[in-house]
Amino acid sequence: xxxxxxxxxxxxxxxxxxxxxxxxxxxxxxxxxxxxxxxxxxxxxxxxxxxxxxxxxxxxxxxxxxxxxxxxxxxxxxxxxxxxxxxxxxxxxxxxxxxxxxxxxxxxxxxxxxxxxxxxxxxxxxxxxxxxxxxxxxxxxxxxxxxxxxxxxxxxxxxxxxxxxxxxxxxxxxxxxxxxxxxxxxxxxxxxxxxxxxxxxxxxxxxxxxxxxxxxxxxxxxxxxxxxxxxxxxxxxxxxxxxxxxxxxxxxxxxxxxxxxxxxxxxxxxxxxxxxxxxxxxxxxxxxxxxxxxxxxxxxxxxxxxxxxxxxxxxxxxxxxxxxxxxxxxxxxxxxxxxxxxxxxxxxxxxxxxxxxxxxxxxxxxxxxxxxxxxxxxxxxxxxxxxxxxxxxxxxxxxxxxxxxxxxxxxxxxxxxxxxxxxxxxxxxxxxxxxxxxxxxxxxxxxxxxxxxxxxxxxxxxxxxxxxxxxxxxxxxxxxxxxxxxxxxxxxxxxxxxxxxxxxxxxxxxxxxxxxxxxxxxxxxxxxxxxxxxxxxxxxxxxxxxxxxxxxxxxxxxxxxxxxxxxxxxxxxxxxxxxxxxxxxxxxxxxxxxxxxxxxxxxxxxxxxxxxxxxxxxxxxxxxxxxxxxxxxxxxxxxxxx
Amino acid sequence: xxxxxxxxxxxxxxxxxxxxxxxxxxxxxxxxxxxxxxxxxxxxxxxxxxxxxxxxxxxxxxxxxxxxxxxxxxxxxxxxxxxxxxxxxxxxxxxxxxxxxxxxxxxxxxxxxxxxxxxxxxxxxxxxxxxxxxxxxxxxxxxxxxxxxxxxxxxxxxxxxxxxxxxxxxxxxxxxxxxxxxxxxxxxxxxxxxxxxxxxxxxxxxxxxxxxxxxxxxxxxxxxxxxxxxxxxxxxxxxxxxxxxxxxxxxxxxxxxxxxxxxxxxxxxxxxxxxxxxxxxxxxxxxxxxxxxxxxxxxxxxxxxxxxxxxxxxxxxxxxxxxxxxxxxxxxxxxxxxxxxxxxxxxxxxxxxxxxx
Numbered sequence: 001x002x003x004x005x006x007x008x009x010x011x012x013x014x015x016x017x018x019x020x021x022x023x024x025x026x027x028x029x030x031x032x033x034x035x036x037x038x039x040x041x042x043x044x045x046x047x048x049x050x051x052x053x054x055x056x057x058x059x060x061x062x063x064x065x066x067x068x069x070x071x072x073x074x075x076x077x078x079x080x081x082x083x084x085x086x087x088x089x090x091x092x093x094x095x096x097x098x099x100x101x102x103x104x105x106x107x108x109x110x111x112x113x114x115x116x117x118x119x120x121x122x123x124x125x126x127x128x129x130x131x132x133x134x135x136x137x138x139x140x141x142x143x144x145x146x147x148x149x150x151x152x153x154x155x156x157x158x159x160x161x162x163x164x165x166x167x168x169x170x171x172x173x174x175x176x177x178x179x180x181x182x183x184x185x186x187x188x189x190x191x192x193x194x195x196x197x198x199x200x201x202x203x204x205x206x207x208x209x210x211x212x213x214x215x216x217x218x219x220x221x222x223x224x225x226x227x228x229x230x231x232x233x234x235x236x237x238x239x240x241x242x243x244x245x246x247x248x249x250x251x252x253x254x255x256x257x258x259x260x261x262x263x264x265x266x267x268x269x270x271x272x273x274x275x276x277x278x279x280x281x282x283x284x285x286x287x288x289x290x291x292x293x294x295x296x297x298x299x300x301x302x303x304x305x306x307x308x309x310x311x312x313x314x315x316x317x318x319x320x321x322x323x324x325x326x327x328x329x330x331x332x333x334x335x336x337x338x339x340x341x342x343x344x345x346x347x348x349x350x351x352x353x354x355x356x357x358x359x360x361x362x363x364x365x366x367x368x369x370x371x372x373x374x375x376x377x378x379x380x381x382x383x384x385x386x387x388x389x390x391x392x393x394x395x396x397x398x399x400x401x402x403x404x405x406x407x408x409x410x411x412x413x414x415x416x417x418x419x420x421x422x423x424x425x426x427x428x429x430x431x432x433x434x435x436x437x438x439x440x441x442x443x444x445x446x447x448x449x450x451x452x453x454x455x456x457x458x459x460x461x462x463x464x465x466x467x468x469x470x471x472x473x474x475x476x477x478x479x480x481x482x483x484x485x486x487x488x489x490x491x492x493x494x495x496x497x498x499x500x501x502x503x504x505x506x507x508x509x510x511x512x513x514x515x516x517x518x519x520x521x522x523x524x525x526x527x528x529x530x531x532x533x534x535x536x537x538x539x540x541x542x543x544x545x546x547x548x549x550x551x552x553x554x555x556x557x558x559x560x561x562x563x564x565x566x567x568x569x570x571x572x573x574x575x576x577x578x579x580x581x582x583x584x585x586x587x588x589x590x591x592x593x594x595x596x597x598x599x600x601x602x603x604x605x606x607x608x609x610x611x612x613x614x615x616x617x618x619x620x621x622x623x624x625x626x627x628x629x630x631x632x633x634x635x636x637x638x639x640x641x642x
Numbered sequence: 643x644x645x646x647x648x649x650x651x652x653x654x655x656x657x658x659x660x661x662x663x664x665x666x667x668x669x670x671x672x673x674x675x676x677x678x679x680x681x682x683x684x685x686x687x688x689x690x691x692x693x694x695x696x697x698x699x700x701x702x703x704x705x706x707x708x709x710x711x712x713x714x715x716x717x718x719x720x721x722x723x724x725x726x727x728x729x730x731x732x733x734x735x736x737x738x739x740x741x742x743x744x745x746x747x748x749x750x751x752x753x754x755x756x757x758x759x760x761x762x763x764x765x766x767x768x769x770x771x772x773x774x775x776x777x778x779x780x781x782x783x784x785x786x787x788x789x790x791x792x793x794x795x796x797x798x799x800x801x802x803x804x805x806x807x808x809x810x811x812x813x814x815x816x817x818x819x820x821x822x823x824x825x826x827x828x829x830x831x832x833x834x835x836x837x838x839x840x841x842x843x844x845x846x847x848x849x850x851x852x853x854x855x856x857x858x859x860x861x862x863x864x865x866x867x868x869x870x871x872x873x874x875x876x877x878x879x880x881x882x883x884x885x886x887x888x889x890x891x892x893x894x895x896x897x898x899x900x901x902x903x904x905x906x907x908x909x910x911x912x913x914x915x916x917x918x919x920x921x922x923x924x925x926x927x928x929x930x931x932x933x934x935x936x937x938x939x940x941x942x943x944x945x946x947x948x949x950x951x952x953x954x955x956x957x958x959x960x961x962x963x964x965x966x967x968x969x970x971x972x973x974x975x976x977x978x979x980x981x982x983x984x985x986x987x988x989x990x991x992x993x994x995x996x997x998x999x
Contacts, residue, residue: 060993205993254997258990270989277985284743286735304976306983309743309969313735314768321732321765322739325708328726329744351729441990486724486740486747487659489703494672494719496727506674507719 027236028243034093035199035247036101039191040118041110043077043086046188051088053192053209057201059261059438062249063092066553067263068100068626069434073291073374080134080142085117096253098553098560100435102628106198108191110134110165116143124157129194131187133166161240165190172230176223186227193231198244203232257440264403264432265292267439268362269299271410273306276332278411279418279450283308284326286319287336291374292430293364296336316344320361324348327357330454330485332414336362339381340371342388342425349423350389351497353521356472356481358417358424360410361395365429367624376624377430379549380600385425386578386607392518394525396420397577399427401552404439406432409575411448418452420528421480427577429599431626432550455482455491460503471495472505479524526579533581537570539563543640544591546616548574548604550626551597557629558636567637577604580611588614595619595639597632655848658704658748665696672722678713683834683860687781688720690840698748698848705748708737710757713788714781714860717752731762734769737776742966748848751778755796756786759815763795766855767824772965773852780817780857785866798947803865818941818957821855822934828854829937830956834861835874839954846956852964872949884943886955891924892940901925902943911939913951929959 037054041047048069058065068089077084091101106127109115111134122128135150149155150162169190173183189210196203207225214221235241262270276283285308287297301310309326313319320335327333335345342363352359365381367373385397396416400409406428417424458467459482471493472481484491493505501508502516535544536559547555552573559571572587574580588594588608594616596605602618609616619635621627670692678684695705705723709715711730718725728736733751741749751769758766758780769776785803786792792805796817800809821829828850832843840858847854859870872882884894884902892902893916901916901924914920928936937958944952977983 056993060995062995062997251997256997258994258996260990260992260994273983273988274985277983282743284739286739303983303988304973305980306985306988307973308983309973311739311742314764317732318735318738318765318768321728321735322742325726325736325739325741326743327739328706328736329740329747331739331743333739347729348732355726441994444986486706486744487704489701492703492722492724494674494707494721494725494727496718496725497729498727 027241029200029246030243031246031248033095033247034091034097035106035245036089036091036104037106037108037195037199038087038089038104038118038121039108040085040087040114041108041188042079042113043072043074043084044079045086045110046185047086047088047110050188050192051090053206054195054201055090055261055436056205056209057196057203058090058092058199059259060205061202062251062259063094063247064096064250064253064438065090065092065261065436066097066100067091067436068431070625071375080111080113080139082113082117082143085114087114087118092247094248094250094253096250098557099626099629102630106195108195110187110191112140112145112149113143115149116145122158125159127159127161128155129161129163129191131165131191132162133164163194163234163240168230168234169227172226173223176219176226178219178223183223186224189224189227190231190234193228193233194235194241195231196228197232197235198241200244200246203228254438255440259438259440261436262404262407262439263295263434263436264400264406264428265295265364265434266299267404267406268400268410268426268428268433269296271407272296272300272332272334272360272414273303273308274407274447275411275414275450276306276308278447279332279414279452281330281332281452283334284323284331285310285334285336286313286322286326287311288313288316288319288341290316290338290341292366292433293336293338293341293362295433296362296364316341317348320345320348320359324352324355324357324359327352327359328355328486330483332360332418333358334360334362336364338364338366338374339368339384342381342384346389349395350391350393352423353389353393353395354497354500355495356421356521357483358421360413360417360426361423362426362428364433365427367622373624375430377550377626378599378622378624379427379429379551380603380622381427382548382577382600382603383606385427392522394522395423395425395578396525396528397425397427398575399549399577400432401549401573401575403432403435403437407439407442411450412575414450415448416528418450419480420478420524421483422525427549429550452483454488455484456488457490469493470503470505472500473503474520474524479520479527528579530576530579530581532583533572533574533587535570535572535587539568541568541570542591543593543595543636544570544572544588545595545597545636546572546574546588546604546608547597548577551599554627554629554632555597558627558632561629561633562636562640567640569636569640574604577607585612588612588616593617593639593642595636597621597627597635599626655698655700655748657745659701659746661699661701665699665702667693667696669702670695670722672720674719676720677716679864681863682713683783683862684714684717684781686834686837687779687840687858687860688717690837691779691844692721693837694841694844697845700748704746705750706737706740707750707752708733708740709752710754710762711788712754712757712786713862714752714754714779715757717779731757731760732765733757734762734765734776734778738769738772738774738965741775742969745775745966745970749776751776753778753780754787755780755782755784755794755817759795759817759820767820770821770824770826770853770855773825773827773962774965775852775967777847777854778856780855781860782817782857783860783862783866784814784869785862787862787865791865814946816941816944816946817855817857819938821857822938822941822958826855826958827852827960827962828956829857829958830855831857831859831952831954833859833870833873833954835870836954843956846959850959851961851967870949873952873954882948882950882952884951884953886927886929886940886953886957888927888929888956888959890927892927892953893924902940911936911943913943929956931958932960934958
């Protein structure tokens, strides 16, 4: 959750807050305040689905949660290899949490590769559930295990649960008319059942889900249900699992309301649909499939009954071009992509700057340069978003900070685009896109009014008294030009990428006019009304940590740790990267030190240093993964004492 | 406007509001000074389009001209309609977004051989295959004019230009062949100097539901003067121009002495002297044939160097599903199946839980 004060410290390990024996039962139930589980297996093992289901169970139980899916770019990487490992990490708690967690308390490893790839992240004492059926000599040798880690003592420091998951699943499904191969495929549901038992998760949601998913294949649905229940029963009966755990709902951490779990891409798609409704404009999405943004296209294509038109274009350029064409016609034009697509769209975004039409350009950032790391996260497109166009082509840039915040960020991007008649860049990233967290579902009346007024008549009187329409006569407050859509009689006008005469919009090569228009377009963007930056500084710290985008969770978790350890530190997080909040300069000057952690090589720091002449320090990580809170806390502590 | 944007379900031009009063050519002239080179073929095309528009009788405010970059792409500035002079090669993509979201508009794309076939080739072929309701006027002068005289993707091999002092090396596109290959539902060719023919082709294109591509041979008197003289010169035109008319035998030359027949061995088309014996074998032009094969073969008759046997007219005009129509239908179907979108229900969908105070 993002709205909470720093009431709880996110400790490195879950804390045991109580233990009891169930009356009449033999198994102990331990109460924990939080748990981090990682499901890991081959990319064909269904780990993302398993993680998603456990997350849904956890959300409906009322825990706070944060997730981190991590998967290879290949659809089916070679089986049993380290690059083929797909994992899903889930952090859930009885209080508000900010990150998917640094180190898992529990690892579910479906094969030797999954164990090998993930063991390094596990603290000593963590529980490891392994599928022993997959630990054949050949499979182990494939990933470099000369001896079995299950037997050679290398896992002695952990709490190891060897479970023949495949055999048990096949056994449980022997009544079904399935081949062995088909039965084996349900082993992820067996694992899910076992974990659901271990953590007292509600199961109705998963059962309903399986029935829905396999509605056309009832036999498969029943087999998966049987595997799921067998996993649960296995936990309850086998002696190997002596303890189960309870993590109470995070009731006090949440403001009153109705909640659901939501990923960043889904929240963004909903934000776009909502913006269209609130603006009273049809939504038009022009998009070309690209990881990790495609899910927004998929989601919006399902909502045609909202008047949403989705156009899968022939390329990235056509995607943004069609969106701009729709915007010319009075639609809320949107294009969604990732960094490589932004590079291709640059010229059209420049045209939108020149045409001064509203347009939303969504960049779900991934590792770069070039194709880079398609399924990994990074925030290295900030300078591209700011400056990646020819000429002076200023574009507002905003960034969501958490998966659920993508909804609000979409509304804010639409507000700016519509009010100021400008393309707006929204920088999400792979971590926000695929990660999820609880979201308080807003009441419609809480949402902003985004309605716009199209031009309807002449707006200028010539010297001879003739009433005319001038497409570039600006609103004196916002400097926005009128939006006159085709179909409006009397306002026929021609606009283009060539420099225009101030006011009339006719082609002009006049040097003084060009200088004026360049400065006016810049002034329009600089003058956008954005809220002041809020600083969280309860203790009068001397060091400020400043972030933007998806680093909000890890930075806030690190700040909590430092404060709990008696280290004062101030925190501020930017939503608006262009223009910056008006008070940013004075905020920065109020601290002896400013530290800027980023998943790039210091792009925000470059902007801050250039604009405010502040000696901001960068802390950078570009490994395709979000920051870990502990590592960030250590780095910030060093910065404080440097 | 809003109603047409969301509720239109069928028809094409009939969705575009009609003008309230009778229009004249003057109504379509904007207040901008036309700035093509004196003698440019573009003037004739502009006059033909401005002269034709009143015949359509559409409300001027519901007509949009979208262009890319190049000499031809200045066209929208001179039309007193809505217009956008966009960026190089992208007009079909921009117009696709506009036409797809606004079915109450008549959307025209003006482009050139460099704009449409080189930098924008991808958008052109995809617009054609989608069959969006667009009318694309491709001004082909076989040269880059605005950048002052480099060879274009329709220039003949060996073209000596500023960028090819020893002659160009790449084989040209035949825009009509390309369009037919790209699944175009309407393809025609005409020429700047024949206003009557140009107008006839515009009329046919305007009436066509879906994407219409009109290749207009246009003379650049500065950088490629006389490129189409073979088709204009009274004497050479007899041998050079084949007028295509739907339902008519494909005959040309003085008194129709020449004709197009199918080669019995190869199935290809060839030009013959028409005689009493072979007259019955002369191909009868069928622009509405479901198969594009013969239209394609007709497009290959022209010699790219001499322009001999260049067909002018409508090669192909077939009806097939129109992209923006189908998209609107999907939107209507979605409303029928799921009801009009309910935002509160959408946001609250899925598994939820409630935190009480």
